[in-house]
Amino acid sequence: MSDPVSTPALRKLRFHVLRHDPRDATSVPHFQTYEIEEAAGMTLFIALNEIREQIDSSLAFDFVCRAGICGSCGMVINGRPGLACRTLTQDLPADITLAPLPAFELIADLSVNTGKWMRGMSERLETWVHSLQGDPDLRRLEERMDPDLADRIYELDRCVECGCCVAACGTARMREDFVGAVGLNKIARFSLDPRDKRTDNDFYELVGNDDGVFGCMTLLGCQDVCPKDLPLQTQIAFLRRKMARTGLG
Amino acid sequence: MNTVFHVTDRSVPLSAKARSRWPARLDLLQSGTGLALGLFMWGHMFFVATILLGKDAMWAVARFFEGYFFFGRSLYWLVSLIVAIVFALFITHAALALRKFPASYRQYRTYRDHMAGMKHEDTTLWYWQVVTGFALFFMASVHLYIMMTRPERIGPFGSADRMWSDLMWPLYLIMLFAVEFHGGIGLYRLALKWGWFERGDPDATRRKLRAFKWAITAFFLVLGVATLVAYVKIGIEHAPFYGQPYEPAWVTGGHQP
Numbered sequence: 420m421s422d423p424v425s426t427p428a429l430r431k432l433r434f435h436v437l438r439h440d441p442r443d444a445t446s447v448p449h450f451q452t453y454e455i456e457e458a459a460g461m462t463l464f465i466a467l468n469e470i471r472e473q474i475d476s477s478l479a480f481d482f483v484c485r486a487g488i489c490g491s492c493g494m495v496i497n498g499r500p501g502l503a504c505r506t507l508t509q510d511l512p513a514d515i516t517l518a519p520l521p522a523f524e525l526i527a528d529l530s531v532n533t534g535k536w537m538r539g540m541s542e543r544l545e546t547w548v549h550s551l552q553g554d555p556d557l558r559r560l561e562e563r564m565d566p567d568l569a570d571r572i573y574e575l576d577r578c579v580e581c582g583c584c585v586a587a588c589g590t591a592r593m594r595e596d597f598v599g600a601v602g603l604n605k606i607a608r609f610s611l612d613p614r615d616k617r618t619d620n621d622f623y624e625l626v627g628n629d630d631g632v633f634g635c636m637t638l639l640g641c642q643d644v645c646p647k648d649l650p651l652q653t654q655i656a657f658l659r660r661k662m663a664r665t666g667l668g
Numbered sequence: 669m670n671t672v673f674h675v676t677d678r679s680v681p682l683s684a685k686a687r688s689r690w691p692a693r694l695d696l697l698q699s700g701t702g703l704a705l706g707l708f709m710w711g712h713m714f715f716v717a718t719i720l721l722g723k724d725a726m727w728a729v730a731r732f733f734e735g736y737f738f739f740g741r742s743l744y745w746l747v748s749l750i751v752a753i754v755f756a757l758f759i760t761h762a763a764l765a766l767r768k769f770p771a772s773y774r775q776y777r778t779y780r781d782h783m784a785g786m787k788h789e790d791t792t793l794w795y796w797q798v799v800t801g802f803a804l805f806f807m808a809s810v811h812l813y814i815m816m817t818r819p820e821r822i823g824p825f826g827s828a829d830r831m832w833s834d835l836m837w838p839l840y841l842i843m844l845f846a847v848e849f850h851g852g853i854g855l856y857r858l859a860l861k862w863g864w865f866e867r868g869d870p871d872a873t874r875r876k877l878r879a880f881k882w883a884i885t886a887f888f889l890v891l892g893v894a895t896l897v898a899y900v901k902i903g904i905e906h907a908p909f910y911g912q913p914y915e916p917a918w919v920t921g922g923h924q925p
Contacts (some may be wrong), residue, residue: 590789592782593775624687629767633695636768637861639790639874651719652870656863658676659695666692 421580434470436478437518440527450516451475463503463517464492467529487646490581493520494529496610500583501644516570520586522595533582536608539546540598544625546605551616564613575654584651586638596630600641602649603632610661617638619665627666632658694764700859701761706851706858708754715886716827717895723824723902724916730822747819755812762805769798789878793853800850807843824914825906832903833910837896844892852885 439448453470468543471478483489490653492503495518523531547655591597606626609615642652718725730737770776783791831837856877866873
C-alpha cells in the first residue's frame with residue numbers, strides 16, 4: 420500500500436531583506452539575501468526565525484502572538500504590506516523580498532514603530548468614549564446595549580493597528596497627515612457607540628477635512644491588504660456620506 | 669517621514685468651535701461635477717456617433733440643440749450656452765481635482781514607487797486618472813473653446829472639415845482615449861467612494877463595477893474610433909468644398925454641393 424500523503428518538492432527560498440539600522444551612523448540601507456529550505460506549512464514568521472537562529476542573529480523584526488492577533492509583524496512582502504505570521508511561503512515565489520512598513524519610524528531592518536504613529540493618531544482623533552458625565556460613578560451598572568449593535572461595534576473593534584492599511588494607502592504615502600483607514604475606521608466605530616456622546620458635528624471637527632475622510636481617494640489598498648478583513652471600504656463610504664451631510668447641514 | 673500628531677489636551681466632549689464646512693462642500697462639488705461631466709460624455713458620444721447612421725441623422729441632432737425644430741431657425745447661442753455651462757463644470761472640476769494631484773516631485777516619486785510595489789489595480793488606475801486628467805486640461809479646453817465660439821460649424825461637413833482639413837483628428841484621437849479612461853475610472857471610483865450599489869457584499873459590488881467599467885470603456889472606445897474614422901472619411905471627400913455646410917436633400921430639394 421502506497422503512502423497516501425505525498426510530500427511536495429521543497430524549494431530553496433531566497434529572502435532579500437532590506438537591512439538598515441538608523442541608530443548606527445555607518446549603516447547604509449541595503450538588501451541582504453538569505454537562503455533557506457522551505458518546510459511544509461512554513462510562514463514568514465517561521466522562516467525569519469530560522470534565519471535569525473541559524474544564519475544571522477542580528478536580523479531585527481517584531482513578533483508577539485504568531486497568530487495574527489497582535490499586529491506586530493506587519494512588513495512589506497514582495498511589494499505589498501501584510502502580516503508575516505499570516506503569510507505562507509507556499510503562496511509566494513521562491514524569491515521573497517521583505518522591507519519594513521513605510522510611513523512609520525524605522526527601528527531597524529523589518530522593525531518599525533507603529534505604536535508611535537498609532538498613539539499620535541488616537542490622540543488627534545480622540546479615539547476613546549467621550550461621556551458627558553463629569554465624575555463617573557464606577558459602581559453604576561453600564562447601560563444595556565442591543566446585541567446586534569454590540570456586534571457591529573465589535574466588528575470594527577477587531578482592528579489590531581498593524582499599520583498595513585496605512586502602508587498600502589497611496590494617499591497616506593503622499594500626505595503624511597492623512598489619518599488613514601485605521602483612523603477613519605475608529606471614528607466610524609465610536610460614532611456607532613451609544614456610550615459616546617459626541618455628535619456628528621463633533622466628529623466633523625476631527626475628520627471633516629482633507630487630512631480626514633475627504634482626503635481619501637478610494638484607492639482601496641487598505642481594503643485589499645487588511646489582515647483582519649475589516650469592512651474599510653464600506654465604513655469610509657459611510658463616514659464620507661455622514662460627514663458630507665454634516666458639512667452641508 | 670514619520671508623522672507626529674499634535675496632542676489635544678481635552679478630556680471632555682468637543683466644544684462648539686467650528687471647523688470649516690468647505691472641505692465637505694468641495695468634496696461634494698468635485699464628485700458632482702465629475703458625475704455630471706461623465707454622464708454628459710456618454711450622451712455626447714452617442715450624439716456625435718449619429719454620423720454612423722448617416723449625415724442626415726447627425727445634421728438633425730446638431731440642429732436639435734440649436735432649437736431649429738422648435739423655433740424654425742438655428743439659435744447658435746443656445747449651443748454656445750450649453751458649451752459654456754460644460755466649460756464651467758470642466759474648469760470647476762479641474763480646479764477641485766488639482767487638490768489631489770501630487771504636489772511635488774517627492775510625492776510623485778513616492779506614489780510611483782508605491783504603485784510599482786503594490787501592483788494593485790485601483791492604485792494604478794488612479795495614476796492613469798491623474799495623467800489623463802492632466803492631458804484633458806489642455807485638449808478639452810481647445811475643443812470646448814472652438815465649440816463655444818464656432819457653434820454654427822457643428823454638422824456633418826463642418827465637423828468633418830474640422831477633423832481633416834483643420835487637422836484636428838490627432839487631438840481628437842488622443843482626447844478620445846483620455847476622456848474614456850478618465851471618465852470610466854472616475855465614475856467607477858465615484859460609486860465606490862460614496863458606497864453606491866453596495867448590497868451587503870462590497871467586494872462583489874466592486875468586481876461587478878470594475879467589469880462594467882472596462883466594458884463601458886471598451887464600448888465607447890470602439891464607438892469613438894468608428895465615429896472618428898467616419899468624420900475623417902467625410903472630411904477627405906469634402907476637402908475640396910471646405911467650409912460649405914451640409915443641407916439634407918429634404919431641406920434643399922435635392923441640391924447638394
